[in-house]
Amino acid sequence: MERILIKTHQLTKRYGPVSVVKGLNLEVKGGEIFGFLGPNGAGKTTTIKMLTGLLDPSEGEAFICDYDISKQPTKAKALMAYVPDQPKLYGKLSAREFLYLISALYRVPKDVMKERAEQLLGMFGLRDRADELLEGYSHGMRQKVVLASALIHQPKVILLDEPTVGLDPASARLLKDVLQELARQGAAVFVSTHILEIAERMCHRVAILKDGQLIAQGSPEELRQKVGHGGESLEDIFLELTGGNENADLIKSLEEG
Numbered sequence: 001m002e003r004i005l006i007k008t009h010q011l012t013k014r015y016g017p018v019s020v021v022k023g024l025n026l027e028v029k030g031g032e033i034f035g036f037l038g039p040n041g042a043g044k045t046t047t048i049k050m051l052t053g054l055l056d057p058s059e060g061e062a063f064i065c066d067y068d069i070s071k072q073p074t075k076a077k078a079l080m081a082y083v084p085d086q087p088k089l090y091g092k093l094s095a096r097e098f099l100y101l102i103s104a105l106y107r108v109p110k111d112v113m114k115e116r117a118e119q120l121l122g123m124f125g126l127r128d129r130a131d132e133l134l135e136g137y138s139h140g141m142r143q144k145v146v147l148a149s150a151l152i153h154q155p156k157v158i159l160l161d162e163p164t165v166g167l168d169p170a171s172a173r174l175l176k177d178v179l180q181e182l183a184r185q186g187a188a189v190f191v192s193t194h195i196l197e198i199a200e201r202m203c204h205r206v207a208i209l210k211d212g213q214l215i216a217q218g219s220p221e222e223l224r225q226k227v228g229h230g231g232e233s234l235e236d237i238f239l240e241l242t243g244g245n246e247n248a249d250l251i252k253s254l255e256e257g
């Protein structure tokens, strides 16, 4: 049995009187790719920020590899990687320098760092331009640098906020392969996405968040059974559970258009 590597207990975030994440109980095991779905404003980014220690919860706890992120943040952070939706890079560093910087922060030994950096630069197709300044990189290339930097210390837990935004199809496929390999090696992968097909193809289990509350979780197959009809796509289930009729119309109009 794989260990639970990500766990939340009654995780809650309030801004003034408004609760934007409400009593979330989640468990993600090693070896699992967990998709975190929900309409705009559901609370996905807020949850990920609490899991990474960037935001303090108003109530409840979050654990990474059994370390409480509020009480033992250094230990928890050493074992995790976070890929934010709006990655910030140092424009005056090259990709290779950036990977070395992140390696140093995670105390990756120097010889290991060089070998891993070369491997990751090669894997993401960045080697030819690895010594150019990041300020000259396209959005997709920057995204790849952030992904490479997230893998350099071989995290046990990786949290990604909308990671496919800005990636071309080949890079999105590469991301999927990389995440599957990480999971195969025993890491817990937590991905928030709007792209339901990606969740359906990539994730072992998904949770659907609406107005800060978990309204369903399970494998895409289990969710299909829960909603009670056969043969539906995860998108149909998502729209049904989140009551997104306006989205359904939008999708239809795009199909017709």
Ligand SMILES: Nc1ncnc2c1ncn2[C@@H]1O[C@H](COP(=O)(O)OP(=O)(O)OP(=O)(O)O)[C@@H](O)[C@H]1O
Pocket (backbone or CB within 6 Å): 015, 020, 038, 039, 040, 041, 042, 043, 044, 045, 046, 047
């Ligand atoms: N600093 C803040 N102060 C007040 N409200 C906030 C703050 N940050 C987020 N919120 C609110 O919390 C709710 C959840 O936001 P969050 O960014 O977590 O949603 P999300 O599911 O990631 O949305 P999206 O898919 O649009 O990125 C939203 O209603 C948002 O307006």
